[in-house]
Amino acid sequence: MDDTLLMVSPLKKFVMMFIWMGITAFIVIMSHSIFNIPDEIAGVLYFISIGLAISGVLNYYRDD
Numbered sequence: 001m002d003d004t005l006l007m008v009s010p011l012k013k014f015v016m017m018f019i020w021m022g023i024t025a026f027i028v029i030m031s032h033s034i035f036n037i038p039d040e041i042a043g044v045l046y047f048i049s050i051g052l053a054i055s056g057v058l059n060y061y062r063d064d
Contacts, residue, residue, distance in 0.1 A: 006062045017057045024049040 028049050032042040 013057065013061050016061070018052040019055055021050050022056055024053045 006017075025046060028042060028046045031037060031045075032039075
């Protein structure tokens with residue numbers, strides 16, 4: 001039987017994923033505006049960074 005205090009709710013996973021997606025998107029958009037990165041590179045960085053944020057959160061809260 002699982003201890004309910006040790007289990008992470010799906011809502012917490014969603015909120016943390018949303019927060020980290022926002023942080024990574026903010027970093028990419030700000031670096032695009034500050035360093036004048038071409039749109040083609042910034043778009044790829046945007047989607048890769050969001051994918052890494054999602055993967056990181058889901059791996060961190062993975063059920064063992």
